[in-house]
Amino acid sequence: MDLQEAATGERRPETLGEGIFGRILELIYSTELAPGMVVNESVLATRFGVSRGPVREAIRRLQGIQLVSREPFLRARVVSLSAQAILELFQMREALEGYACRLAAQRMSEAEIDALIADLEAAHSGRQPEGARFDFHERVVRASGNSRIIDSLCGDLYHLLRIYRRISGAVPERKELAFTEHWQILRAIKMRDGALAESLMRSHVERAGRHVLAQVPETPSIAAAEAEKRAS
Amino acid sequence: MDLQEAATGERRPETLGEGIFGRILELIYSTELAPGMVVNESVLATRFGVSRGPVREAIRRLQGIQLVSREPFLRARVVSLSAQAILELFQMREALEGYACRLAAQRMSEAEIDALIADLEAAHSGRQPEGARFDFHERVVRASGNSRIIDSLCGDLYHLLRIYRRISGAVPERKELAFTEHWQILRAIKMRDGALAESLMRSHVERAGRHVLAQVPETPSIAAAEAEKRAS
DNA sequence: CCCTTCAAAACTGTTGACACATTTTTGAGC
DNA sequence: GCTCAAAAATGTGTCAACAGTTTTGAAGGG
Incomplete structure (x- = not known):
C-alpha cells in the first residue's frame, strides 16, 4: 500500500x-x-x-x-548569459562550494565519507547504480549541512549551470581530469583538512569555469534569435 | 478607506x-x-x-x-528564523562576503580604496555625510564587481539580516570593535593581500553572527504569536 | 472532560474579461 | 524615398467572481 x-x-x-x-x-x-x-x-x-x-x-x-x-x-x-555573467556565476560557485566543502570536512561522518568515495569510484568505473546519475558536487554540497547554501547551489545556480553545461557538451578528457580532482578533494575531506578541501574545490570549480568559458566564447544567442524569427 | x-x-x-x-x-x-x-x-x-x-x-x-x-x-x-537558521545565514555570509573581499582586494583602484578608508573614518568620528548611512559591508561587496554576489548579499540576505539586526539592537561596544575590524580589513585590501582580507572578513562576520545569536537565543516568536492573537 | 465527526467559514488557487503600456504598422507631409 | 506622428496590434497588469482546500467550531458520543 x-x-x-x-x-x-x-x-x-x-x-x-x-x-x-x-x-x-x-x-x-x-x-x-x-x-x-x-x-x-x-x-x-x-x-x-x-x-x-x-x-x-x-x-x-x-x-x-x-x-x-x-x-x-x-x-x-x-x-542569455554573457561571458562576464558566466565568469561571475562560477566565481559564486567557487565561494559557496568551497565553503560547503570546508563544512563537509568538519561534519561528515567516517561512514558518509567512505560511502561517497565508494560511489565516486563506482561511477568512474562505469558501474554506477542504474537509478540516478552520480553528482559529486551535489553530494558534497548536501553534506555541508547548511540548508541555505544547499538551496542556493542546488536550486538557483544549478539550473543556470545545467543550461550552459548542455551547450558546452561533455568532453571525455575533461571527465578524467574531473575524477582525479574529485578524488583529491575527498582525500582532503577524509583527512579532515577543511582548508585544503576548500582550496582544492575552488581550483576545481575555477578550472571547470574556464573550460565552459572557452566553449562559449561570444554571441551566445545568434542561434536563439534565428530560431525566434523562424517561429514567427 | x-x-x-x-x-x-x-x-x-x-x-x-x-x-x-x-x-x-x-x-x-x-x-x-x-x-x-x-x-x-x-x-x-x-x-x-x-x-x-x-x-x-x-x-x-x-x-x-x-x-x-x-x-x-x-x-x-x-x-521566523531558528538559531540554526541564523547560524546558516551567517555562514553563507562568511563564504560570500569573504570571497567578495578577496575580489575587492584584486580589483579596487587605489583611489577607490582611499575613498573607502576616508568614508570609514569619517563615519566613525561621527561626521558622516548627512545623506545616506555608511555601510561598510555593502561598500566592500559592491567593490567586488561580481553582480551575482552583489545581488545575493544586498538583496535576499540583506532583508533577513535587517530584521534580526533590529531585534538584537545596536550595542555601542560592539560598534567600536567593528570599526577596528573594518579598518584591518581595509588595510589588507590596500596591501593587495586578498587571502588575508578574506580571512579577516570571515572572522569578522563570524563574530557578528555569534553576537546576534547570543541576543536571540530561543523561541524567537513568542511575542509574535501573542501579537497575532491580539490582532484577531 | 476529552476526543471524534462533520458542516460552515475562511482562505488560497484559478479563470476570463477589461485596462493600460509598448511595439509595430500605417499614412501624411516634406 | 525618407521622417515622423497617429493608430492598430500585441502583450502585460489588474480586477472581480468562481472552484477547491484547509481551518474552525460546535454537536454528539466515549
Whole structure:
C-alpha cells in the first residue's frame, strides 16, 4: 500500500502553477526556449491549456531564480548569459562550494565519507547504480549541512549551470581530469583538512569555469534569435 | 478607506505589485508583521485598496527571497528564523562576503580604496555625510564587481539580516570593535593581500553572527504569536 | 472532560474579461 | 524615398467572481 502511494507520487495536491513551472523549465532545458527567446504568457497558457494566471506565476518564479529577465511592461526573455555573467556565476560557485566543502570536512561522518568515495569510484568505473546519475558536487554540497547554501547551489545556480553545461557538451578528457580532482578533494575531506578541501574545490570549480568559458566564447544567442524569427 | 490616494505621489510607471511589495516589506521591518505571523492576501488587499492579484504577486516575491514561508494551500507566514537558521545565514555570509573581499582586494583602484578608508573614518568620528548611512559591508561587496554576489548579499540576505539586526539592537561596544575590524580589513585590501582580507572578513562576520545569536537565543516568536492573537 | 465527526467559514488557487503600456504598422507631409 | 506622428496590434497588469482546500467550531458520543 505504501509502495503504491510512493510510486504514484505525491500525496500533496500540487498546484497548477507548480506544474507549469516544471514544464517551462523542461522547455528551457530542451532549448525549445533557448537563451534570448521571449517567454509569452498567453502562448504558453493556451499551449498548456490553462489560464494566464498560473503561467504568470511560474514565469515570476523563473525570474526569481534568474532564469528569465524581465522589466515591468516588457516581454520576458530567457536569460542569455554573457561571458562576464558566466565568469561571475562560477566565481559564486567557487565561494559557496568551497565553503560547503570546508563544512563537509568538519561534519561528515567516517561512514558518509567512505560511502561517497565508494560511489565516486563506482561511477568512474562505469558501474554506477542504474537509478540516478552520480553528482559529486551535489553530494558534497548536501553534506555541508547548511540548508541555505544547499538551496542556493542546488536550486538557483544549478539550473543556470545545467543550461550552459548542455551547450558546452561533455568532453571525455575533461571527465578524467574531473575524477582525479574529485578524488583529491575527498582525500582532503577524509583527512579532515577543511582548508585544503576548500582550496582544492575552488581550483576545481575555477578550472571547470574556464573550460565552459572557452566553449562559449561570444554571441551566445545568434542561434536563439534565428530560431525566434523562424517561429514567427 | 480613502487614504491610499494621498500616498501615491509618484510619476514612475511602477507596477502596483512592485509598490505592494515595498509596502509589505515596510510592514515586516516595522514588526507590524512580526516573524511567525500570517500574511493574509485579502486583508492586505483591502488594506492597500487593490485587488488580490498584486498582493499575491508581492507575497510570491517575498517567498522567493525567503522572507515568508509558504506551502501550496497553507497560509503564508513571515519567516521566523531558528538559531540554526541564523547560524546558516551567517555562514553563507562568511563564504560570500569573504570571497567578495578577496575580489575587492584584486580589483579596487587605489583611489577607490582611499575613498573607502576616508568614508570609514569619517563615519566613525561621527561626521558622516548627512545623506545616506555608511555601510561598510555593502561598500566592500559592491567593490567586488561580481553582480551575482552583489545581488545575493544586498538583496535576499540583506532583508533577513535587517530584521534580526533590529531585534538584537545596536550595542555601542560592539560598534567600536567593528570599526577596528573594518579598518584591518581595509588595510589588507590596500596591501593587495586578498587571502588575508578574506580571512579577516570571515572572522569578522563570524563574530557578528555569534553576537546576534547570543541576543536571540530561543523561541524567537513568542511575542509574535501573542501579537497575532491580539490582532484577531 | 476529552476526543471524534462533520458542516460552515475562511482562505488560497484559478479563470476570463477589461485596462493600460509598448511595439509595430500605417499614412501624411516634406 | 525618407521622417515622423497617429493608430492598430500585441502583450502585460489588474480586477472581480468562481472552484477547491484547509481551518474552525460546535454537536454528539466515549
